[in-house]
Amino acid sequence: MKKKLIFRFMAKHNIEAVSRNYLIVLLMLGVLLVHSCDSFVEVDLPNSQLTASGVFEDKSTANAAMVNIYAKMRDSGILSGNLSGLSNQMGNYTDELVYYGSVIGKTRNFYNNALLASNVDISNWWGTSYNQIYAANAVIEGVNASKALTQEDKKQLTGEALFVRSLLHFYLLNLYGDVPYITTTDYDKNKTASRMPSTELYLYIIKDLESAVSLLPDDYFSSDRIRPNKSVAMALLARVYLYNKQWAEAANAASYLLNNTQSYSWQSDLNSVFLRESTTTIWQLMPRVNGQNTQEGETFIFNAGPPSLTALSAQLLNSFEPGDQRRVLWIKTVTKGSEKWYHANKYKQKSKTASSLEYSIIFRLAEQYLIRSEARAEQGELIGAKEDLDKIRTTAGLLETTALSKQEILTAIQHERKVEFFTEQGHRFFDLKRTHALDPSLSSVKAGWDSTDRLLPLPESELLLNANLKPQNPGY
Numbered sequence: 001m002k003k004k005l006i007f008r009f010m011a012k013h014n015i016e017a018v019s020r021n022y023l024i025v026l027l028m029l030g031v032l033l034v035h036s037c038d039s040f041v042e043v044d045l046p047n048s049q050l051t052a053s054g055v056f057e058d059k060s061t062a063n064a065a066m067v068n069i070y071a072k073m074r075d076s077g078i079l080s081g082n083l084s085g086l087s088n089q090m091g092n093y094t095d096e097l098v099y100y101g102s103v104i105g106k107t108r109n110f111y112n113n114a115l116l117a118s119n120v121d122i123s124n125w126w127g128t129s130y131n132q133i134y135a136a137n138a139v140i141e142g143v144n145a146s147k148a149l150t151q152e153d154k155k156q157l158t159g160e161a162l163f164v165r166s167l168l169h170f171y172l173l174n175l176y177g178d179v180p181y182i183t184t185t186d187y188d189k190n191k192t193a194s195r196m197p198s199t200e201l202y203l204y205i206i207k208d209l210e211s212a213v214s215l216l217p218d219d220y221f222s223s224d225r226i227r228p229n230k231s232v233a234m235a236l237l238a239r240v241y242l243y244n245k246q247w248a249e250a251a252n253a254a255s256y257l258l259n260n261t262q263s264y265s266w267q268s269d270l271n272s273v274f275l276r277e278s279t280t281t282i283w284q285l286m287p288r289v290n291g292q293n294t295q296e297g298e299t300f301i302f303n304a305g306p307p308s309l310t311a312l313s314a315q316l317l318n319s320f321e322p323g324d325q326r327r328v329l330w331i332k333t334v335t336k337g338s339e340k341w342y343h344a345n346k347y348k349q350k351s352k353t354a355s356s357l358e359y360s361i362i363f364r365l366a367e368q369y370l371i372r373s374e375a376r377a378e379q380g381e382l383i384g385a386k387e388d389l390d391k392i393r394t395t396a397g398l399l400e401t402t403a404l405s406k407q408e409i410l411t412a413i414q415h416e417r418k419v420e421f422f423t424e425q426g427h428r429f430f431d432l433k434r435t436h437a438l439d440p441s442l443s444s445v446k447a448g449w450d451s452t453d454r455l456l457p458l459p460e461s462e463l464l465l466n467a468n469l470k471p472q473n474p475g476y
Contacts, residue, residue: 056142059153065142066160069135070226073164074285074295074360077128078171079425081295081360083107084121086171088299088310090426093453095315095445097423100307107310113448117460117476125175126459129168130182136161136168137185159215163228166208167236173201174243174430177455177473181205194468202244209237224359225281231257231264232283235363238371243434247375254372257282257365264365268395270329273366274346274358282363286356293349293358300343300423301350305336312342312422315445319419325397326419344423362425366392370417377409385409392416450475 055061073079078086084106091097092111099111109115115122139161143154165183172179180193181204196204212233221227238253257264265279272278287293302308312331320327332345347358373388382404389412390400396419403412414435421427432438433454442449452475463469 056139056146057148059149062139062143062146062149062153062157065135065139066157066227069132069139069161069164070285071288072128072132072135075288076124077132078125078168078175079285079360079362081297081299083299083309084124085295085299086426087296087423089121090429091423092310094428094432095313095442096428097310097316098313099310101309105309113446113450113453115453115457115476117457117463117472119457122456123459123461125456126172126462129172133165133168133182134185134190136164137183140165141185155215156217156221159212159230159233160228162208162212162215163233163236166205166212166240169201169208170205170236170240170243173198173205174433175456176458180469192466192468202240205240206237206244209233209240213237224276224286225284226286226359228283231260232363235282235368238368242371242375243430245378247378251372251375251379251381254368254375257368258372266365266391266395270325270395271348273364274348274361276356276359278361278364280365281359281361282365282368284359284361286359290356291352291354293351293353293356294347294360296344296360296423297347297350297358300347301332301345302334302341302343303350305334305339305341307334307341307343312344316418316422317342319415321398323397324419346423366420370413370420374410374413377406377413380406382406382409385413389413389416392420452476 055065074081076084081087083089088097089107089110092099092107093113097111099105099107101107106121109119110121140158143149143157143161146154149157169179169181178195178197179201181196181201182190182193183204184190212228213230216228216230216233218230220229234253234256238250238257241247241250241253264282267273267278267280273280276284300310302311317327317331330344330346331342334341334343349358369388369391373385376382376388377385386401386403386409389403389409393399393401393416401409401412403409414431414437417431418428421431429438432441438454439449439451442453452473455473455475457476458469458472463472
């Protein structure tokens with residue numbers, strides 16, 4: 001298939017500060033967002049009256065280039081809330097969901113832990129992530145070369161692009177293991193990119209995020225919190241530090257957000273957490289058009305049984321303690337006769353509403369409390385760890401934890417993460433993996449589970465195009 005670079009910024013993707021003059025035109029943003037059926041490094045030059053350099057000589061089109069990346073992240077790839085995104089596929093891969101769909105459905109192989117290197121979603125996650133990384137690199141390079149943008153605009157756009165680049169590499173690393181870290185649009189360099197060890201990848205991710213923190217403003221671009229600011233980069237940095245076992249740094253980064261009570265305030269009403277105006281939201285993705293809600297709602301909600309696609313598993317349902325209001329408010333029961341099924345009800349809108357009520361939340365305040373709790377516990381700060389953990393528990397209507405020792409508190413934190421973040425961007429899989437709990441947790445509930453399933457296979461098509469990506473991950 002011949003690659004094409006197609007760049008659109010439609011009125012319904014608009015951010016307030018983007019000039020309305022560009023809402024009625026097709027923006028051919030020279031170097032951005034590759035739609036391809038081959039390797040992410042093969043890019044044809046576009047035929048366009050708006051040159052690549054011209055994009056970044058105007059604030060409106062430069063902002064449109066960045067917004068277009070978020071639209072692509074929302075619609076396709078790892079962070080999409082649709083059937084092919086992490087929330088659904090990795091929920092089925094672990095113990096959150098049960099698959100009810102067709103024997104030829106794309107989720108079936110995730111649920112059965114029968115993934116192959118030729119799997120379409122495995123290939124798409126890799127390809128769309130690197131295409132979006134390419135787009136972020138194009139923004140960085142274009143903004144740096146611009147003679148028209150102000151220094152303030154350059155800092156904002158570069159910081160956002162660095163955040164996106166680090167975020168996507170973080171997910172690639174935790175899904176596939178050692179992967180290339182791509183920092184340029186240079187074809188000759190990218191086509192032979194080699195995999196980096198995870199220790200080196202984390203250094204690159206942290207370096208990019210520290211730069212993003214230094215560049216991004218304190219304030220959001222708009223009230224909807226759909227463009228990253230300094231706090232969004234800090235939220236990811238806290239997660240990265242936690243995964244990399246940098247406990248003090250993780251606690252400090254989380255505290256940066258938790259102490260920012262002017263921007264974020266805790267909500268005791270669980271039904272308000274996933275609304276678009278939630279004060280615990282750190283970063284979210286706007287629906288395609290006003291009146292649409294989340295793809296997660298479309299994916300997980302069903303109104304009649306048996307489910308046509310997926311439902312929550314008994315393992316997840318049985319994890320909730322008696323009286324946990326998340327079990328009451330974030331899960332809905334569907335009955336047919338004597339049979340019952342359950343679906344995630346965090347997002348409550350499956351269809352359009354008069355105006356959008358829910359956006360897809362990527363980072364929220366609860367994670368920062370649990371990051372700090374875990375980081376504190378790892379450092380022996382058990383009183384503070386329990387205080388953060390109990391913030392989550394008491395909001396859910398539960399008593400304070402009875403855990404006392406360091407290990408008891410860490411175990412309690414992982415349990416709390418399980419019932420807090422179900423069906424959210426693969427948290428369950430990543431938590432089990434980083435705490436070395438995949439095998440003991442899944443081998444008894446997932447037929448055919450193997451320890452090599454901790455990594456996804458590298459896409460077969462990419463291995464054929466670039467020998468430097470070899471060898472294939474073990475087990476495939």
